[in-house]
Amino acid sequence: MRTIQDAMAQCEDEADVAAMKGVELEQQAAKAQDETFDDEDTAVVDTVSATASGEAVEASASLRPIDQYAITYRCTTDPLFDGSVADVAPVDYAQEEVELERIEAMKVVDEEMAIQDGDLIVAAEPVDVTTQKRLYVRERSHVKSEKRRRALTGAAWMPKTCSRSNLPFYYNTDTHEAIWDRPLVWVTNDEHAHAATVGYGGLSIPTLLHLLGFATAKDSMPTAVHIRCPVRFIGPPLTRGSTCTLEFSPVNEISGLVWHAKAGEISNLTLQIPTSSSSSNMSSTKSRRDVVLTVASDGNLTVLDSRILGGDVAVAVQGGTATLVDVDIADAVGLIVVANQPYGIYPRRLR
DSSP: OHHHHHHHHHHSOHHHHHHHHHHHHHHHHHHHHHHHOOOSSOOOOOHHHHHHHHHHHHHHHTSOHHHHHHHHIIIIISOSOOOOOOOOOOOOHHHHHHHHHHHHHHHHHHHHHHHHHTSOOOOOOOOOHHHHHHHHHHHHHHHHHHHHHHHHHTTTEEEEEOTTTOOEEEEETTTOOEESSOOHHHHHHHHHHHHHHHOGGGOOHHHHHHHHGGGSOOSOOOOOOOOOOOEEEESSOOOTTOOOEEEEOOGGGOOOEEEOOSSOEEESOEEEEOOOSOGGGGGSOOSOOOEEEEEOTTOEEEEESOEEEESSEEEEEESSEEEEESOEEESOSEEEEEESOSSOOEEESOO
């Protein structure tokens, strides 16, 4: 047996040889301990236990010395499972609370003694609620401004690498958003910097399309018409809470709408001025008649779904073209007057 162990020792490395020698020493010590141990109450071992013990011994004998040492170390020195449960003493919370109160009372006494002795002469004044609110608002506004600055400059985005796919992505530290593509704010800032360096030719395609969109022709042009008229009060002197009546200036001071545009339309609009003359004045030598709508010689107008009320003449076409569709003309001395009209007028469904 000694010869076999020497042969195995030559094949193993130095660590295995040292481990085998340690196992032998442990076995000898265990054997000596078993021989000197006097067990008065020896248990009767049944046949099954003896058979299992014999199989365990045979299995242990078939292992290498280094494996036997490892099993012995695991079973004795560093067990894998520890079934022992330490008894935890119950915590006395009432006793702890009493102890904390005693410590706090001692601290109060020590502070009073320090104040009396003059040792504690500097102390911070309590901060009032107004100061705390002001500090809170200031810090909150600072946090919001910094967050807004990071959103505009793109400082909140940072490049990272996915641990699974090993692909780069971008992570927002403020919103906790993760995207694969380059952040839009980075792209926009780079385009702005490039345009500032190169000039007009360095603008991005969306910006160029937006600028060129202002040069395209528009189908409609919204126009606001404002007429300022003087007014005067009618009736007794005004007092607080009384009702007053307003009267506009004479109608000859009010000019109607004169259309000079070469194209365009008026829709869903009510044009009205008071009637100042009678039908006899239409043939008189009156130098000026009150006209609600005048189409100039270079004008081309379409009126849709509108109302033309009042005036000595509702519509006057002076060399231009006027098309009226679903227009209500009422309360006028004269409806339409055409003067020097080469193209004609095409009214439709006048009411």
